[in-house]
Amino acid sequence: MIDRILILLLLVLLLPQLYFDRRKWRRHSSIVRVLSWLPTLAMTVWTVFLVLERDFTTPDLSSENAYLLVFGLYFAPKAVYVLCSVVGRLIRKLGRSRNNWGNLVGLALGVFIAYIVLYGGFIGIRRLNVNHVEIELEKLPRAYDGYKIVLFSDAHVGSLTGWRKRLLQRDVDSINAQNADAIVFGGDLQNLRPSELYPVQDILRQLKARDGVFSVLGNHDYSDYIDDDPAICAANERELQSRQRQFGWSLLMNESKPVNRGSRREGRLVFAGMENFGLKDGKQRADLKTTLAGVDSADCVILLQHDPTAWQELILPEANVPLTLSGHTHGGQLSLFGLRASQVRSVEDYGLYREGHHQLYVTCGIGALVPFRFGVSPEIAVITLKCPNQ
Numbered sequence: 001m002i003d004r005i006l007i008l009l010l011l012v013l014l015l016p017q018l019y020f021d022r023r024k025w026r027r028h029s030s031i032v033r034v035l036s037w038l039p040t041l042a043m044t045v046w047t048v049f050l051v052l053e054r055d056f057t058t059p060d061l062s063s064e065n066a067y068l069l070v071f072g073l074y075f076a077p078k079a080v081y082v083l084c085s086v087v088g089r090l091i092r093k094l095g096r097s098r099n100n101w102g103n104l105v106g107l108a109l110g111v112f113i114a115y116i117v118l119y120g121g122f123i124g125i126r127r128l129n130v131n132h133v134e135i136e137l138e139k140l141p142r143a144y145d146g147y148k149i150v151l152f153s154d155a156h157v158g159s160l161t162g163w164r165k166r167l168l169q170r171d172v173d174s175i176n177a178q179n180a181d182a183i184v185f186g187g188d189l190q191n192l193r194p195s196e197l198y199p200v201q202d203i204l205r206q207l208k209a210r211d212g213v214f215s216v217l218g219n220h221d222y223s224d225y226i227d228d229d230p231a232i233c234a235a236n237e238r239e240l241q242s243r244q245r246q247f248g249w250s251l252l253m254n255e256s257k258p259v260n261r262g263s264r265r266e267g268r269l270v271f272a273g274m275e276n277f278g279l280k281d282g283k284q285r286a287d288l289k290t291t292l293a294g295v296d297s298a299d300c301v302i303l304l305q306h307d308p309t310a311w312q313e314l315i316l317p318e319a320n321v322p323l324t325l326s327g328h329t330h331g332g333q334l335s336l337f338g339l340r341a342s343q344v345r346s347v348e349d350y351g352l353y354r355e356g357h358h359q360l361y362v363t364c365g366i367g368a369l370v371p372f373r374f375g376v377s378p379e380i381a382v383i384t385l386k387c388p389n390q
Contacts, residue, residue, distance in 0.1 A: 009047055013040055013075055016082040043075060061159055061191070061369075065121075068370060072117030077110030084109060116374050120334070124373035126167065128366070130174060131379055136386045137322045138357055139300040143261035144269045144385060149302070150178050150209070151381040153186030153327025154218065154365030157204075158196035164371060165200060171366050171380065172206050178382050182259065183209040185249065186327035187218025187276060187306030191369055192226050194240040205247050211259045213249040216273040217241075218306040218328060220369070222280060252304060254287040256295055267298035269385075272321075274303065277310035286310060288318055308348045308362045316358060324360045325383075331364030335375030350376070 017040040021033060046067055081103070088102020140147075152175060160168045175183060190196045197204070207213050221240055223233030244251045252273025259269045272292060275285035286305065295301055301321045305311070308326035315321055331350040332341030342349035353360045366378040 006047070006051055009071075010044065012071075012079045013044055013047070016075075016079045019082045019086070020078075039074070043070065061161070065371065068372075069117065069121060072121075073114050076117075077113045080113060081106035081110045116334075117372075120372040120374035124375075124377065125164070125371050127373070127377040128167075128171060128174060129377045129379045130178075130382060132382045132384070133352060133361065134384045134386055135323060135352070135359060135361070136388055137300055137359075138388050139267070139298075139322050140385055140387050141261070141267040141269070141298075141300060142387055143266065144259075144300070145387040147182075147269065147385040148178065148180045149182050149184055149325075149383045149385070150175050150180040151184045151186060151325050151361065151363050151383060152366050152379075153306070153363050154188040154330055154367055155185075156188055156191050156220065156367040156369055157200050158191035158193075159367055159369060159371050160200065165203075167378075168200055168366075169203050171378070172203050175380055176206065176208055178380075180209045180382070182211045182271065183207055183213040184271070184302075184304060184325055185213065185215035186304060186325060186363060186365070187216050188220045188327065188365070189215075189218070189244070190240060191220055193236055194243060197240070197243055201243065201247070207247070207249075213247070214257070214271045214273065214304065215244055215249045215251050216304040216306055217251075217253065217276055219276050219278055222276070222285075224280065252291075254290045256291060256293075256301070258299070267296070267300060270295055270299045270301050272301050272303045274305045274310070277305060277307040277314060286314065288314055292319060292321075308360060309346060311348060311353075311360045316355060320358075322358060323385075324358075326360065326362045327365050329362060329364065330368050331376035331379075333364075333368055333370070333373055333376055340376060 017037060021036065026033070050064060050067060084102040084106030085100065086102070088100040088105070091102070092098070092100050152171065155168065157168065223236055226233065241251055241253070250257055252271065254275055256270050256272035259271065261269065272295065274288060274291045277286040291303070292301065303315065303321045303324045305315070305324055305326050307328045311324050311326070315324055329342040329346055329349040332343065334341045340349060348360055348362055350362050350364050353362070361381060361383065363381045364376050364379050366380065
Protein backbone atom coordinates (compact mmCIF):
# COMPACT_ATOMS: atom_id res chain seq x y z
CA MET A 1 0.00 0.00 0.00
CA ILE A 2 2.75 2.46 0.96
CA ASP A 3 4.74 1.77 -2.19
CA ARG A 4 1.94 3.19 -4.37
CA ILE A 5 2.54 6.67 -2.97
CA LEU A 6 6.22 6.36 -2.13
CA ILE A 7 7.35 9.44 -4.10
CA LEU A 8 4.62 11.59 -2.55
CA LEU A 9 5.52 10.39 0.95
CA LEU A 10 9.21 11.15 0.47
CA LEU A 11 8.43 14.63 -0.84
CA VAL A 12 6.18 15.33 2.16
CA LEU A 13 8.88 14.06 4.51
CA LEU A 14 11.97 15.71 3.03
CA LEU A 15 10.94 19.01 1.42
CA PRO A 16 9.42 20.55 4.60
CA GLN A 17 12.50 19.52 6.57
CA LEU A 18 14.76 21.17 3.97
CA TYR A 19 12.66 24.34 4.27
CA PHE A 20 12.94 24.36 8.06
CA ASP A 21 16.65 23.65 7.84
CA ARG A 22 17.25 26.66 5.58
CA ARG A 23 14.77 29.06 7.18
CA LYS A 24 14.75 28.10 10.87
CA TRP A 25 17.83 26.09 11.81
CA ARG A 26 20.71 27.41 9.71
CA ARG A 27 21.82 29.84 12.43
CA HIS A 28 21.95 27.10 15.03
CA SER A 29 24.86 24.78 15.74
CA SER A 30 25.52 21.71 13.64
CA ILE A 31 24.41 19.47 16.48
CA VAL A 32 21.01 21.18 16.66
CA ARG A 33 20.61 20.92 12.89
CA VAL A 34 21.50 17.23 12.92
CA LEU A 35 19.08 16.58 15.78
CA SER A 36 16.32 18.38 13.86
CA TRP A 37 16.79 15.91 11.00
CA LEU A 38 16.55 12.78 13.14
CA PRO A 39 12.72 12.42 13.13
CA THR A 40 12.60 12.88 9.36
CA LEU A 41 15.40 10.40 8.74
CA ALA A 42 13.79 7.86 11.08
CA MET A 43 10.46 8.23 9.31
CA THR A 44 12.16 7.85 5.93
CA VAL A 45 13.77 4.59 7.03
CA TRP A 46 10.39 3.39 8.35
CA THR A 47 8.82 4.25 4.98
CA VAL A 48 11.42 2.23 3.09
CA PHE A 49 10.94 -0.70 5.48
CA LEU A 50 7.20 -0.76 4.77
CA VAL A 51 7.77 -0.49 1.04
CA LEU A 52 9.93 -3.61 1.13
CA GLU A 53 6.93 -5.65 2.35
CA ARG A 54 6.17 -7.99 -0.55
CA ASP A 55 2.39 -7.95 -0.08
CA PHE A 56 0.07 -5.00 -0.51
CA THR A 57 0.25 -4.44 3.24
CA THR A 58 1.70 -6.16 6.28
CA PRO A 59 -0.35 -9.07 7.73
CA ASP A 60 -0.21 -7.35 11.11
CA LEU A 61 -1.45 -3.85 10.40
CA SER A 62 -0.24 -2.42 13.72
CA SER A 63 3.00 -1.17 12.14
CA GLU A 64 1.25 0.57 9.25
CA ASN A 65 -1.42 2.01 11.55
CA ALA A 66 1.28 3.43 13.81
CA TYR A 67 3.11 4.80 10.77
CA LEU A 68 -0.02 6.54 9.47
CA LEU A 69 -0.77 7.93 12.92
CA VAL A 70 2.70 9.47 13.26
CA PHE A 71 2.56 10.75 9.69
CA GLY A 72 -0.87 12.30 10.20
CA LEU A 73 -0.10 13.89 13.56
CA TYR A 74 3.31 15.37 12.76
CA PHE A 75 4.56 15.18 9.18
CA ALA A 76 1.36 16.01 7.31
CA PRO A 77 0.63 19.10 9.47
CA LYS A 78 4.28 20.12 9.09
CA ALA A 79 4.02 19.89 5.30
CA VAL A 80 0.83 21.93 5.23
CA TYR A 81 2.40 24.57 7.47
CA VAL A 82 5.39 24.87 5.13
CA LEU A 83 3.18 25.10 2.06
CA CYS A 84 1.11 27.89 3.63
CA SER A 85 4.27 29.65 4.79
CA VAL A 86 5.74 29.60 1.27
CA VAL A 87 2.51 30.98 -0.21
CA GLY A 88 2.42 33.65 2.49
CA ARG A 89 5.99 34.68 1.68
CA LEU A 90 5.10 35.05 -1.99
CA ILE A 91 2.08 37.20 -1.15
CA ARG A 92 4.21 39.36 1.15
CA LYS A 93 6.84 39.84 -1.57
CA LEU A 94 4.14 41.00 -3.95
CA GLY A 95 3.47 43.79 -1.47
CA ARG A 96 0.00 42.75 -0.51
CA SER A 97 0.82 42.22 3.14
CA ARG A 98 3.45 43.24 5.66
CA ASN A 99 3.10 39.98 7.55
CA ASN A 100 3.35 36.36 6.51
CA TRP A 101 -0.17 35.32 7.36
CA GLY A 102 0.56 31.96 5.82
CA ASN A 103 2.33 30.93 9.03
CA LEU A 104 -0.84 31.48 11.06
CA VAL A 105 -3.05 29.79 8.47
CA GLY A 106 -0.62 26.87 8.25
CA LEU A 107 -0.58 26.47 12.02
CA ALA A 108 -4.38 26.44 12.17
CA LEU A 109 -4.65 23.93 9.31
CA GLY A 110 -1.96 21.75 10.88
CA VAL A 111 -3.89 21.57 14.14
CA PHE A 112 -7.08 20.79 12.20
CA ILE A 113 -5.36 17.92 10.34
CA ALA A 114 -4.11 16.46 13.61
CA TYR A 115 -7.66 16.69 14.97
CA ILE A 116 -9.04 14.84 11.92
CA VAL A 117 -6.46 12.08 12.35
CA LEU A 118 -7.20 11.60 16.06
CA TYR A 119 -10.96 11.80 15.69
CA GLY A 120 -11.11 9.57 12.63
CA GLY A 121 -8.81 6.93 14.08
CA PHE A 122 -10.25 6.69 17.58
CA ILE A 123 -13.78 8.12 17.58
CA GLY A 124 -15.14 8.11 14.04
CA ILE A 125 -14.63 4.38 13.58
CA ARG A 126 -16.60 3.69 16.78
CA ARG A 127 -19.77 5.26 15.39
CA LEU A 128 -22.42 3.32 13.50
CA ASN A 129 -25.26 4.65 11.36
CA VAL A 130 -28.32 2.50 10.83
CA ASN A 131 -29.78 4.04 7.68
CA HIS A 132 -33.37 3.17 6.81
CA VAL A 133 -34.17 3.43 3.11
CA GLU A 134 -37.44 2.71 1.30
CA ILE A 135 -37.02 1.69 -2.33
CA GLU A 136 -39.98 1.37 -4.67
CA LEU A 137 -39.59 -1.25 -7.39
CA GLU A 138 -42.07 -1.47 -10.25
CA LYS A 139 -41.42 -5.18 -10.83
CA LEU A 140 -41.78 -6.16 -7.17
CA PRO A 141 -44.57 -8.75 -6.74
CA ARG A 142 -47.19 -7.88 -4.13
CA ALA A 143 -46.16 -10.82 -1.96
CA TYR A 144 -42.85 -9.05 -1.27
CA ASP A 145 -44.21 -5.61 -0.43
CA GLY A 146 -42.42 -4.48 2.74
CA TYR A 147 -39.61 -7.00 2.31
CA LYS A 148 -36.70 -5.93 4.51
CA ILE A 149 -33.04 -6.32 3.51
CA VAL A 150 -30.08 -5.39 5.67
CA LEU A 151 -27.04 -4.52 3.58
CA PHE A 152 -23.54 -4.36 5.03
CA SER A 153 -20.20 -4.48 3.29
CA ASP A 154 -16.43 -4.07 3.53
CA ALA A 155 -15.90 -5.65 6.93
CA HIS A 156 -12.12 -5.98 6.46
CA VAL A 157 -11.99 -8.09 9.60
CA GLY A 158 -8.18 -8.21 9.50
CA SER A 159 -8.26 -4.58 10.65
CA LEU A 160 -10.67 -5.32 13.51
CA THR A 161 -8.08 -6.50 16.01
CA GLY A 162 -7.64 -5.66 19.69
CA TRP A 163 -10.34 -3.36 20.99
CA ARG A 164 -11.79 -2.97 17.47
CA LYS A 165 -13.06 -6.58 17.58
CA ARG A 166 -15.88 -5.34 19.81
CA LEU A 167 -17.06 -3.13 16.96
CA LEU A 168 -17.77 -6.16 14.77
CA GLN A 169 -19.85 -7.76 17.55
CA ARG A 170 -21.79 -4.50 17.88
CA ASP A 171 -22.38 -4.41 14.12
CA VAL A 172 -23.62 -8.02 14.02
CA ASP A 173 -25.94 -7.39 16.98
CA SER A 174 -27.31 -4.29 15.24
CA ILE A 175 -27.90 -6.20 12.01
CA ASN A 176 -29.74 -9.02 13.79
CA ALA A 177 -31.80 -6.50 15.73
CA GLN A 178 -33.44 -5.33 12.47
CA ASN A 179 -35.28 -8.68 12.14
CA ALA A 180 -34.67 -8.64 8.42
CA ASP A 181 -36.12 -10.96 5.81
CA ALA A 182 -32.65 -11.21 4.28
CA ILE A 183 -29.13 -10.03 5.08
CA VAL A 184 -26.78 -9.11 2.27
CA PHE A 185 -23.00 -8.80 2.49
CA GLY A 186 -21.39 -6.78 -0.31
CA GLY A 187 -17.83 -8.15 -0.27
CA ASP A 188 -14.36 -7.53 1.18
CA LEU A 189 -14.59 -9.76 4.22
CA GLN A 190 -10.80 -9.95 4.59
CA ASN A 191 -7.78 -7.77 3.85
CA LEU A 192 -5.32 -10.36 2.53
CA ARG A 193 -5.84 -13.92 3.79
CA PRO A 194 -8.66 -16.06 5.26
CA SER A 195 -6.68 -16.58 8.46
CA GLU A 196 -7.94 -13.12 9.45
CA LEU A 197 -11.37 -14.66 9.92
CA TYR A 198 -10.30 -17.12 12.61
CA PRO A 199 -10.61 -14.76 15.61
CA VAL A 200 -14.05 -13.49 14.55
CA GLN A 201 -15.71 -16.49 12.89
CA ASP A 202 -17.96 -17.14 15.91
CA ILE A 203 -19.25 -13.58 15.58
CA LEU A 204 -19.93 -13.88 11.84
CA ARG A 205 -21.87 -17.12 12.38
CA GLN A 206 -24.37 -15.21 14.51
CA LEU A 207 -25.96 -13.43 11.53
CA LYS A 208 -29.52 -14.66 11.08
CA ALA A 209 -32.43 -13.71 8.83
CA ARG A 210 -35.68 -15.32 7.73
CA ASP A 211 -34.45 -16.07 4.20
CA GLY A 212 -30.78 -16.25 5.04
CA VAL A 213 -27.57 -14.34 4.44
CA PHE A 214 -26.44 -13.71 0.86
CA SER A 215 -22.89 -12.63 0.02
CA VAL A 216 -20.54 -11.84 -2.84
CA LEU A 217 -16.78 -11.46 -3.09
CA GLY A 218 -14.93 -8.16 -3.12
CA ASN A 219 -11.53 -7.34 -4.57
CA HIS A 220 -9.79 -8.13 -1.26
CA ASP A 221 -11.43 -11.56 -1.14
CA TYR A 222 -9.21 -12.82 -3.92
CA SER A 223 -5.41 -13.06 -3.87
CA ASP A 224 -4.62 -9.94 -5.87
CA TYR A 225 -2.85 -8.26 -2.97
CA ILE A 226 -0.47 -11.00 -1.90
CA ASP A 227 2.74 -12.22 -3.49
CA ASP A 228 2.53 -15.98 -2.97
CA ASP A 229 2.79 -19.15 -4.99
CA PRO A 230 -0.29 -19.51 -7.28
CA ALA A 231 -1.23 -22.76 -5.56
CA ILE A 232 -1.28 -21.04 -2.17
CA CYS A 233 -3.32 -18.16 -3.57
CA ALA A 234 -5.87 -20.58 -5.02
CA ALA A 235 -6.07 -22.46 -1.72
CA ASN A 236 -6.65 -19.18 0.15
CA GLU A 237 -9.50 -18.26 -2.16
CA ARG A 238 -11.12 -21.66 -1.76
CA GLU A 239 -10.82 -21.43 2.01
CA LEU A 240 -12.45 -18.00 2.17
CA GLN A 241 -15.35 -19.20 0.06
CA SER A 242 -15.69 -22.37 2.12
CA ARG A 243 -15.73 -20.48 5.40
CA GLN A 244 -18.49 -18.15 4.25
CA ARG A 245 -20.60 -21.18 3.46
CA GLN A 246 -19.70 -22.70 6.84
CA PHE A 247 -21.10 -19.53 8.44
CA GLY A 248 -24.41 -20.46 6.81
CA TRP A 249 -24.11 -17.75 4.15
CA SER A 250 -25.24 -18.24 0.55
CA LEU A 251 -22.17 -17.12 -1.39
CA LEU A 252 -23.25 -16.16 -4.90
CA MET A 253 -20.50 -16.41 -7.52
CA ASN A 254 -22.07 -15.44 -10.84
CA GLU A 255 -25.27 -17.20 -9.80
CA SER A 256 -28.72 -16.49 -8.41
CA LYS A 257 -31.06 -17.79 -5.76
CA PRO A 258 -34.81 -17.10 -5.55
CA VAL A 259 -36.83 -16.35 -2.45
CA ASN A 260 -40.27 -17.89 -2.64
CA ARG A 261 -43.38 -16.05 -1.51
CA GLY A 262 -46.88 -16.51 -2.89
CA SER A 263 -47.51 -17.73 -6.43
CA ARG A 264 -44.68 -18.44 -8.88
CA ARG A 265 -46.79 -16.99 -11.71
CA GLU A 266 -46.77 -13.58 -10.04
CA GLY A 267 -42.98 -13.59 -10.06
CA ARG A 268 -40.30 -14.11 -7.47
CA LEU A 269 -37.73 -12.04 -5.68
CA VAL A 270 -34.32 -13.27 -6.83
CA PHE A 271 -30.96 -12.49 -5.24
CA ALA A 272 -28.25 -12.61 -7.88
CA GLY A 273 -24.56 -12.16 -7.12
CA MET A 274 -21.71 -11.41 -9.48
CA GLU A 275 -18.04 -11.86 -8.78
CA ASN A 276 -16.08 -8.65 -8.37
CA PHE A 277 -16.08 -6.37 -11.40
CA GLY A 278 -12.37 -6.34 -12.13
CA LEU A 279 -9.63 -8.06 -14.06
CA LYS A 280 -7.73 -11.06 -12.77
CA ASP A 281 -4.91 -12.41 -14.92
CA GLY A 282 -6.32 -10.31 -17.75
CA LYS A 283 -9.80 -11.84 -17.43
CA GLN A 284 -13.01 -10.28 -16.17
CA ARG A 285 -14.44 -12.11 -13.14
CA ALA A 286 -17.95 -10.70 -13.33
CA ASP A 287 -20.22 -12.63 -15.71
CA LEU A 288 -23.61 -10.99 -15.89
CA LYS A 289 -25.08 -13.40 -18.42
CA THR A 290 -24.22 -16.44 -16.30
CA THR A 291 -25.42 -14.69 -13.15
CA LEU A 292 -28.89 -14.07 -14.58
CA ALA A 293 -29.25 -17.42 -16.32
CA GLY A 294 -32.48 -19.07 -15.23
CA VAL A 295 -34.08 -15.80 -14.07
CA ASP A 296 -37.60 -15.39 -15.49
CA SER A 297 -38.78 -12.14 -17.03
CA ALA A 298 -41.42 -11.80 -14.29
CA ASP A 299 -38.83 -12.08 -11.51
CA CYS A 300 -37.63 -9.03 -9.58
CA VAL A 301 -33.83 -9.21 -9.35
CA ILE A 302 -31.75 -7.79 -6.53
CA LEU A 303 -28.22 -7.86 -7.94
CA LEU A 304 -25.20 -7.90 -5.62
CA GLN A 305 -21.98 -6.49 -7.05
CA HIS A 306 -19.11 -5.28 -4.88
CA ASP A 307 -17.87 -2.57 -7.23
CA PRO A 308 -20.50 0.10 -8.11
CA THR A 309 -18.70 1.10 -11.33
CA ALA A 310 -20.18 -2.07 -12.82
CA TRP A 311 -23.61 -0.42 -12.70
CA GLN A 312 -22.85 2.10 -15.44
CA GLU A 313 -20.32 0.03 -17.35
CA LEU A 314 -21.99 -3.39 -17.38
CA ILE A 315 -25.35 -3.71 -15.67
CA LEU A 316 -27.33 -0.81 -17.16
CA PRO A 317 -26.27 -1.49 -20.76
CA GLU A 318 -26.86 -5.25 -20.66
CA ALA A 319 -29.63 -6.15 -18.20
CA ASN A 320 -32.98 -5.08 -16.86
CA VAL A 321 -32.12 -5.22 -13.17
CA PRO A 322 -34.36 -3.09 -10.92
CA LEU A 323 -31.95 -2.82 -7.97
CA THR A 324 -28.20 -3.25 -7.57
CA LEU A 325 -26.50 -3.26 -4.15
CA SER A 326 -22.80 -2.40 -3.86
CA GLY A 327 -20.03 -1.32 -1.50
CA HIS A 328 -16.30 -0.99 -2.20
CA THR A 329 -15.92 2.81 -1.94
CA HIS A 330 -16.18 3.14 1.88
CA GLY A 331 -17.74 6.52 1.09
CA GLY A 332 -14.16 7.75 0.88
CA GLN A 333 -13.86 7.41 4.70
CA LEU A 334 -13.31 11.19 4.78
CA SER A 335 -15.89 13.87 4.10
CA LEU A 336 -15.34 17.61 4.48
CA PHE A 337 -18.04 20.16 3.73
CA GLY A 338 -20.07 17.50 1.93
CA LEU A 339 -17.20 16.48 -0.32
CA ARG A 340 -16.11 12.85 -0.10
CA ALA A 341 -12.72 11.55 -1.14
CA SER A 342 -14.36 8.72 -3.10
CA GLN A 343 -16.13 11.17 -5.43
CA VAL A 344 -12.82 11.69 -7.21
CA ARG A 345 -12.86 8.13 -8.59
CA SER A 346 -16.54 7.18 -8.67
CA VAL A 347 -19.68 9.09 -9.61
CA GLU A 348 -21.89 6.65 -7.69
CA ASP A 349 -19.86 6.42 -4.51
CA TYR A 350 -22.39 6.48 -1.65
CA GLY A 351 -26.15 6.45 -1.30
CA LEU A 352 -29.11 5.82 -3.62
CA TYR A 353 -28.94 6.50 -7.36
CA ARG A 354 -31.66 6.22 -10.02
CA GLU A 355 -31.63 5.98 -13.77
CA GLY A 356 -35.04 5.30 -15.27
CA HIS A 357 -36.50 2.21 -13.60
CA HIS A 358 -33.07 1.10 -12.39
CA GLN A 359 -31.65 1.90 -8.97
CA LEU A 360 -28.32 1.47 -7.21
CA TYR A 361 -27.57 1.66 -3.52
CA VAL A 362 -23.92 1.99 -2.48
CA THR A 363 -23.14 1.50 1.20
CA CYS A 364 -20.06 3.03 2.79
CA GLY A 365 -19.49 -0.23 4.68
CA ILE A 366 -18.64 -1.01 8.27
CA GLY A 367 -14.84 -1.21 8.06
CA ALA A 368 -11.76 -0.50 5.97
CA LEU A 369 -8.19 -1.61 5.47
CA VAL A 370 -7.11 1.52 7.36
CA PRO A 371 -9.43 1.92 10.38
CA PHE A 372 -10.34 5.58 9.95
CA ARG A 373 -13.62 7.49 9.52
CA PHE A 374 -14.24 11.24 9.51
CA GLY A 375 -17.59 12.52 8.32
CA VAL A 376 -18.50 9.10 6.87
CA SER A 377 -19.53 6.83 9.73
CA PRO A 378 -19.68 3.05 9.35
CA GLU A 379 -23.09 2.02 8.12
CA ILE A 380 -25.60 -0.76 7.89
CA ALA A 381 -28.41 -0.02 5.45
CA VAL A 382 -31.91 -1.28 6.21
CA ILE A 383 -33.68 -1.38 2.85
CA THR A 384 -37.43 -1.87 2.71
CA LEU A 385 -38.80 -2.82 -0.71
CA LYS A 386 -42.13 -1.33 -1.69
CA CYS A 387 -44.53 -1.94 -4.52
CA PRO A 388 -45.65 1.11 -6.55
CA ASN A 389 -48.69 2.94 -5.26
CA GLN A 390 -51.69 2.08 -7.37
